[in-house]
Amino acid sequence: xxxxxxxGYGYVAIAFHWTMALxxxxxLAVGLYMTSLPQTDPLTFRLYQLHKSFGFVVLSLVVLxxxxxxxxxxxxxxxxxxxxxxxxxxxxxxxxxxxLFLMPATGWLMVSASPWNIPTVVFNVLNIPHLPxxxxxxxxxxxxxxxxxxxxxxxxxxxxxxxxxxxAALKHHFINRDATLRRMVSTVPARDGG
Ligand code: HEM
Ligand code: HEM
Numbered sequence: 001x002x003x004x005x006x007x008g009y010g011y012v013a014i015a016f017h018w019t020m021a022l023x024x025x026x027x028l029a030v031g032l033y034m035t036s037l038p039q040t041d042p043l044t045f046r047l048y049q050l051h052k053s054f055g056f057v058v059l060s061l062v063v064l065x066x067x068x069x070x071x072x073x074x075x076x077x078x079x080x081x082x083x084x085x086x087x088x089x090x091x092x093x094x095x096x097x098x099x100l101f102l103m104p105a106t107g108w109l110m111v112s113a114s115p116w117n118i119p120t121v122v123f124n125v126l127n128i129p130h131l132p133x134x135x136x137x138x139x140x141x142x143x144x145x146x147x148x149x150x151x152x153x154x155x156x157x158x159x160x161x162x163x164x165x166x167x168a169a170l171k172h173h174f175i176n177r178d179a180t181l182r183r184m185v186s187t188v189p190a191r192d193g194g
Contacts, residue, residue, distance in 0.1 A: 001191055006075055007179075007183070007189050007192075008075050008179070008187060009074075009075060010187060014185070014186075017184055020061055020100065023058055023061070024058070024100070024158070026054065027051065027055065027103070028158065030047055030050065030051050030054075032155075034048055051107075052107065052120050052122075055104045056126075059104035059105070059108075066101075075183060078179065089168070092164065092165055099157070099158045106147050106150045106151040107147075108120075108128070108131055109133065110147035110151055111130070112131040112132075112133055113144040115140040169184070
């Protein structure tokens with residue numbers, strides 16, 4: 001059961017979902033923690049480098065995941081959901097996909113614009129070039145500020161959206177008692193039609 005069916009997710013979509021969910025929770029936590037440390041703490045620099053490395057893992061995975069998603073439509077939403085709930089589910093998932101891409105993108109642009117010019121070497125092995133920054137954004141400090149602000153607000157937006165997403169998953173499971181959460185955990189619903 002590699003692929004999704006009309007009633008459930010296959011192994012690949014499930015593996016992508018939970019690997020990336022763990023990575024995102026870790027990235028949000030480390031991002032907030034490292035920015036609360038003093039700049040002179042040696043741990044700060046190490047955590048920043050780790051945050052950047054895992055950020056590129058997220059970016060690579062989301063590209064692969066979106067590719068898989070394009071050739072593997074998601075299962076149908078459960079019967080009985082109201083039209084606004086269906087719309088909210090689609091908008092929420094689209095928003096999460098957009099953030100999975102926008103968070104690493106704004107991070108990459110931020111470090112590319114930074115006057116510190118610190119190289120990004122993923123896990124000390126793979127050198128990532130800096131992106132070109134449009135001159136219209138002003139000095140390096142100003143451009144870095146734009147992307148830093150975007151990264152910050154998008155992070156908080158992501159925290160809020162993930163909280164709503166988790167609440168919705170739990171409501172489906174414990175209140176509606178449908179297969180929504182089960183089908184993101186197991187491939188049985190994909191196999192036997194829910
Ligand atoms: C899924 C991907 C990512 C998530 C969820 C994430 C999350 C966060 C969060 C929550 C913060 C703290 C925000 C603040 O208080 O300012 C942060 C800061 C930061 N992130 Fe990310 N990040 C991601 C990817 C990246 C990438 C790919 C890079 C760079 C290549 C990056 C570079 C940074 C830097 C340099 C800061 C510190 C900003 C400052 O000093 O104010 N992030 N990130
Ligand atoms: C922490 C970061 C998370 C992110 C970024 C995330 C992202 C996503 C995305 C993009 C989808 C849509 C998948 C698709 O149809 O292609 C999805 C589905 C789903 N997620 Fe998450 N998720 C996260 C955490 C969680 C957690 C903690 C739970 C459980 C409590 C959860 C439960 C679900 C369920 C049940 C579905 C399937 C919904 C359906 O069948 O229509 N997610 N998630």
